[in-house]
Amino acid sequence: MRSIVDGQSRVIVQGITGNEGRFHAEAMLRFGTKVVAGVTPGKGGQEVYGVPVYNTVAEAVAQDGANTSIVLVPARFAAGAVNEAIEAGLRTVVVITELIPQRDTIGFISRAEKKGTIIVGPNTPGIINVPERTKVGIMPSHVFKPGCVGIASRSGTLAYEIAWHITDAGLGQSTCVGIGGDPVVGLDFIKLLDMFREDEQTKGVVLVGEVGGKAEELAAQYIIETKYPKPVVAYIAGRSAPPEKRMGHAGAIVMGNVGTAQSKVEALEAAGVPVADKPSDIARLLRI
Amino acid sequence: MKLFEFEAKDILRNYGIAAPRGRVASSPDEVETVAREIGKPVVLKSQVLVSGRGKAGGILFADDPDEARKVASRLIGSTIKGASVGSLLVEEKLDICRQFYASVTIDRQARRYIVLLSTSGGVDIEEIAQATPEKILREWVDPEQGFSQRSAEGMLHRLGEIEEADIGRLAAVAANLYQAALDYDAELVELNPAVKTATGEFMAADARMIIDDNALFRHPEFEGRKSYRAEDTPREAEARRDGLSYVELDGDIGIIGNGAGLVMATMDLVHHFGGRPANFLDIGGGARTELIKKGLLLVMAKPEVRAVLVNILGGITRCDVVAEGLVEGLAESAVRKPIAVRLMGTNEAEGMAILRRAGLNIYPDMETAAREVLKL
Numbered sequence: 001m002r003s004i005v006d007g008q009s010r011v012i013v014q015g016i017t018g019n020e021g022r023f024h025a026e027a028m029l030r031f032g033t034k035v036v037a038g039v040t041p042g043k044g045g046q047e048v049y050g051v052p053v054y055n056t057v058a059e060a061v062a063q064d065g066a067n068t069s070i071v072l073v074p075a076r077f078a079a080g081a082v083n084e085a086i087e088a089g090l091r092t093v094v095v096i097t098e099l100i101p102q103r104d105t106i107g108f109i110s111r112a113e114k115k116g117t118i119i120v121g122p123n124t125p126g127i128i129n130v131p132e133r134t135k136v137g138i139m140p141s142h143v144f145k146p147g148c149v150g151i152a153s154r155s156g157t158l159a160y161e162i163a164w165h166i167t168d169a170g171l172g173q174s175t176c177v178g179i180g181g182d183p184v185v186g187l188d189f190i191k192l193l194d195m196f197r198e199d200e201q202t203k204g205v206v207l208v209g210e211v212g213g214k215a216e217e218l219a220a221q222y223i224i225e226t227k228y229p230k231p232v233v234a235y236i237a238g239r240s241a242p243p244e245k246r247m248g249h250a251g252a253i254v255m256g257n258v259g260t261a262q263s264k265v266e267a268l269e270a271a272g273v274p275v276a277d278k279p280s281d282i283a284r285l286l287r288i
Numbered sequence: 289m290k291l292f293e294f295e296a297k298d299i300l301r302n303y304g305i306a307a308p309r310g311r312v313a314s315s316p317d318e319v320e321t322v323a324r325e326i327g328k329p330v331v332l333k334s335q336v337l338v339s340g341r342g343k344a345g346g347i348l349f350a351d352d353p354d355e356a357r358k359v360a361s362r363l364i365g366s367t368i369k370g371a372s373v374g375s376l377l378v379e380e381k382l383d384i385c386r387q388f389y390a391s392v393t394i395d396r397q398a399r400r401y402i403v404l405l406s407t408s409g410g411v412d413i414e415e416i417a418q419a420t421p422e423k424i425l426r427e428w429v430d431p432e433q434g435f436s437q438r439s440a441e442g443m444l445h446r447l448g449e450i451e452e453a454d455i456g457r458l459a460a461v462a463a464n465l466y467q468a469a470l471d472y473d474a475e476l477v478e479l480n481p482a483v484k485t486a487t488g489e490f491m492a493a494d495a496r497m498i499i500d501d502n503a504l505f506r507h508p509e510f511e512g513r514k515s516y517r518a519e520d521t522p523r524e525a526e527a528r529r530d531g532l533s534y535v536e537l538d539g540d541i542g543i544i545g546n547g548a549g550l551v552m553a554t555m556d557l558v559h560h561f562g563g564r565p566a567n568f569l570d571i572g573g574g575a576r577t578e579l580i581k582k583g584l585l586l587v588m589a590k591p592e593v594r595a596v597l598v599n600i601l602g603g604i605t606r607c608d609v610v611a612e613g614l615v616e617g618l619a620e621s622a623v624r625k626p627i628a629v630r631l632m633g634t635n636e637a638e639g640m641a642i643l644r645r646a647g648l649n650i651y652p653d654m655e656t657a658a659r660e661v662l663k664l
Contacts, residue, residue: 023604076505101503102394103473109399110431125603138573140603140633155549156573157601161654164601164632181548183396210549213396237552240537240559241568248533248548248570250502251396256414277560279553280655 001150001175001199004092004118004187005068007132012037012057012066012090014081015073016048024072024096024138025049031141032133036064039081057088068092070126070136078122079104086117094136095121098181102250105184112186119186123249124178125156131174131201139176147172148288150196152189153208154179154215155249158237162208162279169283174201181249183212189219197230204231204288207273211238212252212259220267233285234268235276236261289499289510290337290519294377296497299472303464305479306491310379319360322378323353329381332359336371337519339412339496344369349381371519382493387481389413389424390462392435392469394476401429401469405443405462407450409481410493423447435466457490458482473503523590530582532569539564541661542587542596542625546571546605554599557658566593574604580613581620588621595626597661599654602633609635611642618646626664630657 011028015021016038026049029035037060038048044055052064060066069085071078071093078097085093086108093112100122112119120127126137131146139156143164149171153159156178163176177192179185189207196202209216216236223232239261241247243254254260265275274285291299297307309326312335313319323330334346341347346368350356356378366373387409395402405425408416416424425443429435440459444450450458461482469477476498483493504510520528527534533548537555541563545551548570555565567590571583587596600610610631618627628649631639643650649664651657 075502099502101473101506102475102500103470103503106394106399106401107431138604143633153549155547155552157545157547157603158549158553160601160603160633161550161553184394184399186399188397208549210552215397218397235553237549237556239556240565241552241555242535242537245535247535247552247568252548252552278557278655280653 001129001195001202003195003198004120004177005127005129005134005136005175007129007134009068009092009134009136010034010036010064010066011068011070011136012039012060014039014057014069014071014085016040016051016053017043017046018072021072022048024070025051027141028135031135033135036060036066057084057090061088061090066090068094068136070094070096072096075099079108082108082119083111086112086115089115090117092118092120092136094124094126095119096124096126096138098123100182102182102184105182109184109186120177121180121182121185123182124180124185125159127175127177129175130172137178143167144176145172148174148201148203149286150174150199150202150205151176151208152179152192152205153177154181154210154251155208155237158279159208162206162235162282165280166206166283171283171286174199181251183251189215190222193219193222193228197228202230204233204286206282206286207232207234209234209236209264210249210252211236211241211247211254211261212249214258216264217267220271220273223271223273231287232273233276233282234273235279235282236264289501289504291497291499292335292337293333293495294335296477296495297492299497300465300468300492300495303468305461305464306489307495308379308382308491308493310377312375312377313360314364314375316357316360316364319376319378320353320357323350323356326378326380330356331379331381332356332363333377333379334363334368334373335375335377336368336373338369338371341368346373382483383486384483384493385486386484388458388483389416389480390465390482391476391478391480392466392474395428398428400431401466403427403429403435403440403443403462403466405440407447409483413480429466435463437463439463454484461490472497473500473506474498475500523586527569527586530586531579532583532586533572534586535568537565537567539566540592540594542566542590542593544569544571544583544587544596545599546573546575546601550599550601554597554654554658557655558597558661561659561662563662566590575610577609577613577616580610581617584614584617585621588623588625593625595628595661595664597657598627598629599657600631600633602631602636605633606635607631607633607639608642611639614648615642615646628657628661628664630654
């Protein structure tokens with residue numbers, strides 16, 4: 001999807017010299033992503049899998065024309081890294097790091113909005129543009145196949161499960177985006193639906209939601225208001241989750257009567273979006 | 289992490305938000321002593337982390353120290369909405385002139401802190417929102433601008449039913465509340481009610497505070513509570529100590545998986561096929577053998593568990609490592625319960641071979657596994 005990640009994306013890995021940074025830099029390179037640089041303060045001058053490492057994002061932008069970043073630095077340093085990427089004028093910053101304090105997230109999302117930077121995550125598996133062989137994320141590439149289905153998911157492994165079912169059904173994916181499992185995330189379902197509408201590679205959209213918050217209800221409202229032109233199918237995880245308990249993701253918690261699976265299913269169905277009972281039903285429900 | 293009322297009030301006092309005179313006590317003797325120090329009728333408030341404790345009989349009054357002692361011996365050790373009462377906050381009974389509501393919380397959709405103020409204090413905010421939505425003021429805070437006393441005064445003027453002299457006092461409370469929320473990385477700080485007493489003082493009659501778990505590294509003062517939460521069940525507390533994301537449920541099928549969404553979907557499938565999950569357990573990404581072993585032992589040790597369903601979709605998690613952890617866990621477990629496993633992804637073949645050698649039940653996909661585990 002051109003508006004976030006495509007074959008032209010020039011990607012830097014913030015935290016490339018750490019274990020995770022190395023591992024995923026290599027996996028992204030192998031998939032075909034143009035990883036042009038890595039950034040780790042104090043480690044400038046090194047190389048990781050032939051990729052130059054700089055001390056600052058600004059250097060990576062000046063030297064290699066970076067426009068996209070994937071952040072793989074520990075939670076307590078993440079806000080500093082994201083803010084640096086925003087200041088350096090990057091277009092998209094994908095924040096993989098989990099356990100970032102919400103106060104920090106609120107701060108960098110506010111800055112990003114003012115600067116026009118797209119924040120994906122935090123606590124996301126990232127983005128994979130399958131036809132253009134560009135992955136800015138940590139997902140296993142083998143479950144994906146080039147195709148026409150756009151996926152937007154609040155969860156990682158569940159998105160892979162669903163992607164695999166779509167691959168198995170012979171459809172394949174255009175772009176798969178993890179919006180993140182935190183209560184506060186940058187890019188949300190609505191902005192993604194907006195992008196998928198304009199994306200020529202995408203013929204239908206799968207929303208993978210879960211209990212907690214109102215993101216699915218708001219997406220349903222948006223689908224009604226905009227008479228959304230492409231078919232959308234949803235799956236909601238956590239129908240059997242108890243209230244007032246965090247189900248692994250910081251954002252997956254039913255508070256009072258807000259965030260129940262029932263409310264999400266009802267809102268989506270009222271918007272004409274079929275909600276699958278099981279992950280394996282999704283491909284069949286997509287009428288494309 | 290939820291704080292007890294007395295902890296929240298202690299924090300807020302440092303921000304200039306007054307609370308009634310009193311302190312926490314954990315025995316009837318101590319309660320009597322505190323009541324004597326106060327020298328007036330007192331309120332005895334159970335320190336539990338459930339909402340609605342007042343209606344459940346967890347807040348009682350006493351006119352003198354002797355009565356306080358008697359009431360305390362009934363309350364301490366009792367159970368309020370499933371939570372056992374270990375201590376009471378003993379406070380002077382207030383002569384309340386007017387009640388307000390004030391809170392600072394995070395609006396997920398707006399991606400900002402939101403300040404809520406209302407003249408309808410003392411009742412549940414959701415009820416106020418239903419009955420008299422016009423009595424709730426909301427302000428979303430731009431993090432770079434912050435929230436000052438002036439911002440709060442602006443809000444209260446919009447409401448227009450508060451005396452001018454009181455606006456400044458209440459606005460100061462709201463601005464201080466915002467500062468406390470930021471400094472303590474709170475997901476919620478709530479005064480319900482904040483009250484004006486007959487003598488014209490503004491104070492927090494009740495206070496709730498929830499700290500963002502992700503920010504605990506910035507708050508070493510809570511270090512001792514990191515691994516123990518009053519709201520945890522004993523098994524949840526054990527899991528937290530081991531670094532496992534575990535939630536206790538009331539069914540009989542143990543659930544283990546990697547990734548919160550996938551584990552929830554696995555629970556939902558078991559439910560869909562007529563079973564009842566006994567727990568949620570997410571081993572996370574890239575888990576090692578030791579953690580998987582601990583997870584399996586934890587799930588199997590629960591007496592209600594009849595069979596266990598393991599659903600792994602390996603990306604950074606390696607299927608062979610998971611298989612080894614399961615086999616080791618089984619070898620160490622005091623009880624033997626049937627296990628259904630679905631493994632897919634990184635090093636799947638190696639993982640399957642390990643499971644086959646150990647004679648475990650393997651299924652090709654999560655739906656089949658969820659259906660079949662009910663028959664084991």
